Amino acid sequence: xxxxxxxxxxxxxxxxxxxxxxxxxxxxxxxxxxxxxxxxxxxxxxxxxxxxxxxxxxxxxxxxxxxxxxxxxxxxxxxxxxxxxxxxxxxxxxxxxxxxxxxxxxxxxxxxxxxxxxxxxxxxxxxxxxxxxxxxxxxxxxxxxxxxxxxxxxxxxxxxxxxxxxxxxxxxxxxxxxxxxxxxxxxxxxxxxxxxxxxxxxxxxxxxxxxxxxxxxxxxxxxxxxxxxxxxxxxxxxxxxxxxxxxxx
Amino acid sequence: xxxxxxxxxxxxxxxxxxxxxxxxxxxxxxxxxxxxxxxxxxxxxxxxxxxxxxxxxxxxxxxxxxxxxxxxxxxxxxxxxxxxxxxxxxxxxxxxxxxxxxxxxxxxxxxxxxxxxxxxxxxxxxxxxxxxxxxxxxxxxxxxxxxxxxxxxxxxxxxxxxxxxxxxxxxxxxxxxxxxxxxxxxxxxxxxxxxxxxxxxxxxxxxxxxxxxxxxxxxxxxxxxxxxxxxxxxxxxxxxxxxxxxxxx
Numbered sequence: 001x002x003x004x005x006x007x008x009x010x011x012x013x014x015x016x017x018x019x020x021x022x023x024x025x026x027x028x029x030x031x032x033x034x035x036x037x038x039x040x041x042x043x044x045x046x047x048x049x050x051x052x053x054x055x056x057x058x059x060x061x062x063x064x065x066x067x068x069x070x071x072x073x074x075x076x077x078x079x080x081x082x083x084x085x086x087x088x089x090x091x092x093x094x095x096x097x098x099x100x101x102x103x104x105x106x107x108x109x110x111x112x113x114x115x116x117x118x119x120x121x122x123x124x125x126x127x128x129x130x131x132x133x134x135x136x137x138x139x140x141x142x143x144x145x146x147x148x149x150x151x152x153x154x155x156x157x158x159x160x161x162x163x164x165x166x167x168x169x170x171x172x173x174x175x176x177x178x179x180x181x182x183x184x185x186x187x188x189x190x191x192x193x194x195x196x197x198x199x200x201x202x203x204x205x206x207x208x209x210x211x212x213x214x215x216x217x218x219x220x221x222x223x224x225x226x227x228x229x230x231x232x233x234x235x236x237x238x239x240x241x242x243x244x245x246x247x248x249x
Numbered sequence: 250x251x252x253x254x255x256x257x258x259x260x261x262x263x264x265x266x267x268x269x270x271x272x273x274x275x276x277x278x279x280x281x282x283x284x285x286x287x288x289x290x291x292x293x294x295x296x297x298x299x300x301x302x303x304x305x306x307x308x309x310x311x312x313x314x315x316x317x318x319x320x321x322x323x324x325x326x327x328x329x330x331x332x333x334x335x336x337x338x339x340x341x342x343x344x345x346x347x348x349x350x351x352x353x354x355x356x357x358x359x360x361x362x363x364x365x366x367x368x369x370x371x372x373x374x375x376x377x378x379x380x381x382x383x384x385x386x387x388x389x390x391x392x393x394x395x396x397x398x399x400x401x402x403x404x405x406x407x408x409x410x411x412x413x414x415x416x417x418x419x420x421x422x423x424x425x426x427x428x429x430x431x432x433x434x435x436x437x438x439x440x441x442x443x444x445x446x447x448x449x450x451x452x453x454x455x456x457x458x459x460x461x462x463x464x465x466x467x468x469x470x471x472x473x474x475x476x477x478x479x480x481x482x483x484x485x486x487x488x489x490x491x492x493x494x495x496x497x498x
Contacts (some may be wrong), residue, residue: 112441117426117454124455159469163462166415170422170458177366177423181430192361205366206373209419213412220408 007068007224010214014065017211018058024204025053032187032197045105048098049175055094056125056168057208061215063087064161067226068218077226081140088133095126118174125167132160162216169212176205256317256473259463263314266460267307273453274302281436281446294354297347298424304343305374305417306457310464312336313410316475317467326475330389337382344375367423374416381409411465418461425454 029036029046036050037043066072066084099122106113114123139145139153180191180201189195218224278285278295285299286292315321315333348371355362363372388394388402429440429450438444467473 112443115441115443115447117422117429117451120451120455121422121458159466162465162469166418166462166465167458169415170419173366173370173419174423174426177426178430180366181427192364194361194364198364202366202369206369209370209416213415216411216415217408220411 004224007070007218007221010218011065011069014061014211014214014218017207017214018062021053021058021204021207021211022050024200024207025049028197028201028204032200033183039104040108042105042109044101044108047101048105049172049179051094051098051101052122052168052175053172053208055091055098056129057165057172057211059087059091059094060129060165060168061211063091064165065215065218068224073226085133085137085141088136092126092129092133095129099123099126116174116178118171118178121167121174122171125164125171128160128167129164132157132164158219162219165212165216169209172208173205176201253473256319256467256470259467260314260318263310263460263463263467266456266463267311270302270307270453270456270460271299273449273456274298277446277450277453281449282432288353289357291354291358293350293357296350297354298421298428300343300347300350301371301417301424302421302457304340304347305378306414306421306460308336308340308343309378309414309417310460312340313414314464314467317473322475334382334386334390337385341375341378341382344378348372348375365423365427367420367427370416370423371420374413374420377409377416378413381406381413407468411468414461414465418458421457422454425450 029050033046034043036046063084066080066087067077072080103113105111114120135153136157139150139157180198184191187195187197191198278299282295283292285295312333315329315336316326321329352362354360363369384402385406388399388406429447433440436444436446440447
């Protein structure tokens with residue numbers, strides 16, 4: 001199977017959008033929200049958007065795309081399973097750190113934890129991410145996992161992976177909305193007059209959504225998938241072929 | 250192809266979640282936000298969430314699932330194309346009405362239009378919805394549309410349809426977040442103390458997300474698709490069958 005030009009264009013777009021997301025979220029925290037600080041300062045909060053966008057969106061999205069990159073197709077799938085799991089683990093750790101800083105910030109200022117819709121969706125996202133990683137490890141990396149468990153888990157793993165990315169997009173956009181409303185007017189102009197910070201953070205939201213949709217678009221293209229050569233994949237292909245044959249006759 | 254029990258369970262779940270979304274959003278507007286009114290009253294705004302959740306989420310999601318319902322498989326696809334397009338049109342009209350009421354409300358109170366991230370994502374969603382409907386009509390319902398345009402449009406139409414649903418979920422959750430922050434404490438207790446309204450609207454947000462994810466889950470299951478019998482579908486099946494054959498040999 002030859003990698004298509006369409007894939008390379010779309011993949012490059014996803015990489016550019018991912019980098020822009022990281023750049024914009026870091027600039028927002030550092031230029032308009034006062035920069036970063038460790039435990040004990042109100043500036044600790046500013047790590048939260050950076051860690052969440054990096055872990056839940058950009059790293060998670062890139063880890064999901066690992067198998068689609070054509071130069072990996074000539075190498076053993078096991079190697080890229082480890083890369084996929086490793087990137088996901090880093091993404092998960094960043095998101096847990098992102099949760100830690102927001103809980104610590106709330107504790108420091110005596111603010112209520114987990115009251116907003118953003119926090120409800122966000123905590124669900126990280127919980128599902130944890131479960132998905134553990135099940136993925138058990139199913140696809142433990143050599144002793146039974147083949148039937150592995151083949152039943154695969155479509156669920158793919159589907160839940162996409163759901164986590166969608167939940168991450170919802171969490172990030174609602175988080176930016178919440179933050180902009182909470183700090184409304186704190187730097188002089190109200191959000192409704194659309195100051196530079198407002199425009200910038202809104203644009204960050206659009207970048208995050210665009211990145212997520214491009215990644216989901218790549219994942220939805222069946223002919224951009226890694227050509228399967230493992231035993232379990234041949235079984236799936238046999239079933240597919242039989243179903244297409246039955247359709248025609 | 251026999252419809253599976255798994256489909257019926259998941260489809261029933263989507264119907265229940267859709268109905269709960271409509272119930273919850275109507276209760277939120279009527280019980281906590283003062284009910285509904287037409288042009289000229291601040292209560293006009295309360296139509297906005299109801300119209301958007303009904304049009305962009307519940308009707309859009311159900312229209313997307315029309316071809317998956319097994320009892321429709323014995324009938325002509327053309328009939329169900331008309332039902333699909335009709336439901337989508339009603340959903341689109343409701344979402345345009347939802348935009349109208351919010352613009353009219355802003356005009357009445359001299360508020361700025363389109364400043365928030367929620368409004369940016371929301372307006373993009375409705376614009377893409379309009380484009381998708383027009384292209385769908387031109388490609389799949391106009392008898393004179395060329396077969397090559399139709400077969401190239403189909404995967405794009407499916408992909409953009411899913412993207413519109415994801416954008417709708419993001420718009421709705423960010424809209425609920427924005428509204429809860431804007432009316433924070435207006436009914437006595439602040440949002441951070443999680444009054445009944447806060448819990449109720451947060452739960453509405455989770456229902457909307459769950460509905461969207463269940464619909465996207467159903468759409469992602471290839472073996473729950475309507476068995477294709479039209480000429481254009483046989484062409485696609487032939488290509489699939491050839492590709493599966495090449496995988497195996």
